Amino acid sequence: MSADPIDAAIGARLRVQRLHLGLTLQDVAAAAGCSYQQLQRYEQGQNRITVSALAGLAGALGVSVTTLIGDDATAAQVHAALMQPGAPEMLAAFSALERADDRALLLRLVDALSRDEPPWPT
Template identity: 40%
Template sequence: MGKTDRPEKGHRRGRSHIRGGRGTVTAVKTEAPTPASPRPDGPEGRRSHPDPVDVYVGRRLRKQRVLLRLSQEQLARAVGVTFQQIQKYERGANRISASRLFDIAKVLGVPISFFFDHIDDDIAGRADAHIPGVAEPTPPPLDGAPSMPSEQLDLIAAYWRLPSDDIRRKALALLRSMAGLKDKKGEPLPDAE
């Protein structure tokens, strides 16, 4: 086949074999160009590895589910999926649609924004997306924490259910004052800002 028989770059090429009187003739047919993928995905549009944002959202989902002492099966039944699907969401292997995230947020008693709170721009791969004054301090991770008594887990769950950061700061200040927490100099700890 000569250079002129080749399809243009980006076109698919298929082969048809036509039997003629003096042997087999190979005809080349071309199809429309395939659109360029906006993301560097693997074969057939599948992602070769989870997006960092999907992993982050999955971790937030898992932490809240564990905090509320829900099994994957219980959460799955409540939102109408299989527990395997919840596992995939928690690993970031599958993306959570907006409507499914809405349902999950309702079951877990958190706003949808909970799943994106405190996301680091570097994790999201969008270092230029930072908006000054919008970032909040990241809560301490629960992974690897020593096992906590039921009351402590209930307290943490209640804290994160408070409707705003301002109310959470005030609740923390109240608890600190009730506990009489003091710094190394014997001064009361300052309110969380």
């Protein structure tokens, strides 16, 4: 059975926020009062999350419930993009870049690669 798109999108947002903060499944689960296995199932969209669990996880991640719920119109697009191999790790690495110039350079590189163009003048 495949995950419901809304559950999957909420799970993807949970994972992205957790990785952005550099937290482990165990860190967030302990702060939210659930097991790391349950959090992993939420992140993968395998289990439907209750409102009370969502509130606890939002608090543990320092975001609002609304942030985790997101916009229904883009939920499927966000989920599809974040489920690509390496996407959450890329987002975490991007978030870890402190200098705006470094982030701009990475965006330029990824944009050029996505258009199959050389990223630098040859």
